[in-house]
Amino acid sequence: MQDRRGVDGQSDDELSWQRLANCLGVDPDLFFPERGASTREAKEVCKGCVVRNECLDYALANGEKFGIWGGMSERERRRVRRARAGGQRDGAASA
Ligand code: SF4
Numbered sequence: 001m002q003d004r005r006g007v008d009g010q011s012d013d014e015l016s017w018q019r020l021a022n023c024l025g026v027d028p029d030l031f032f033p034e035r036g037a038s039t040r041e042a043k044e045v046c047k048g049c050v051v052r053n054e055c056l057d058y059a060l061a062n063g064e065k066f067g068i069w070g071g072m073s074e075r076e077r078r079r080v081r082r083a084r085a086g087g088q089r090d091g092a093a094s095a
Contacts, residue, residue, distance in 0.1 A: 017058075022049035032067045039073050046071030056080070 018024075023031065023045050031042045046052055046068065056070025060081055065074060072080065 015058075017051040017054035020049075020051045021055065022046065022051075031069075039068055042068040043071050060084075 023042075026045055030045070033039055033042070046055075049055065049071070052070050054070075056072060056077070058064075059069030059072075059077060064077070067074070069077065
């Protein structure tokens, strides 16, 4: 999403994936639906996006709390974050 990606200290290089985003030119509001509104259309755009993983990683790394990133809603990203945190704890425990 070219209109909503903050630069937040990120270098052009770190954000170069955005140039390949499927959502370039798509209305950013689609990715920030009102509470309870459908996320289907946004997720459809994300489905064929070649930088979906980069987008999701960016959102997770920057604690993006709102909107669809990497084809995932806030709730879905929270689940990923918890799973990754749990995996890290498990890994630390077994090390
Ligand atoms: S995954 Fe979705 S929100 Fe992220 S860059 Fe691609 S199309 Fe845009």
